[in-house]
Amino acid sequence: xxxxxxxxxxxxxxxxxxxxxxxxxxxxxxxxxxxxxxxxxxxxxxxxxxxxxxxxxxxxxxxxxxxxxxxxxxxxxxxxxxxxxxxxxxxxxxxxxxxxxxxxxxxxxxxxxxxxxxx
Numbered sequence: 437x438x439x440x441x442x443x444x445x446x447x448x449x450x451x452x453x454x455x456x457x458x459x460x461x462x463x464x465x466x467x468x469x470x471x472x473x474x475x476x477x478x479x480x481x482x483x484x485x486x487x488x489x490x491x492x493x494x495x496x497x498x499x500x501x502x503x504x505x506x507x508x509x510x511x512x513x514x515x516x517x518x519x520x521x522x523x524x525x526x527x528x529x530x531x532x533x534x535x536x537x538x539x540x541x542x543x544x545x546x547x548x549x550x551x552x553x554x555x
Contacts, residue, residue: 439537441548447555450500451527454552456484456507457492460516467512472522475504495525498552505550507537515542522550 456472470489474496475481481503482496507520523534539546 439535439548442550443535444551444553445524445533446553448498448524448532448552449527449555450498452498452532453495453525454498454503454505454522455493455495455525456489456520456522457494458486458489458509459519459521460490461519462516465514465516467514468516468518469510469512470508470518470520472505472507472520476501489520493521493523498524500554502554503552505548505552507535507548507550508545509539509547510545511539511541511543513542515540520546520548522548524552 458470470486472484484494488494509518509520517540519538521536524532526532537548
C-alpha cells in the first residue's frame, strides 16, 4: 500500500480494530522515537509508544464513531530506516484499510494523519 501523509478511511464498520507497528532497519538500531495516538471526538482513545509498536502489531477496538489517528516517527543521528504500518481490520479480521510508510534521514520527524468514518 502507498504511504499518504493524510487520508480518510470510509466506511469503517463497528467491531473493527485499528492496528499499528513499527519496524526499524537495521533491526537493532533504536535511534528513533515512535508514537501512534488514536482519539475520538469525546477525547477517548489510546496512545501506543515505541516499545509497544516494536512488539506489534498492537490493536485498539473501534466503536461506531469516527476517530483521528496520528502516527509520528522521529529519527535520530544514527538514521535508521523506519516503517510505520497502520491498518484497520474488519470485524472478521480482514484488512479494510492500510497505510505503510517508510521513513529515513537523520534528525527528521515524520507524521501520518488518518481519519476513520463509521459505516
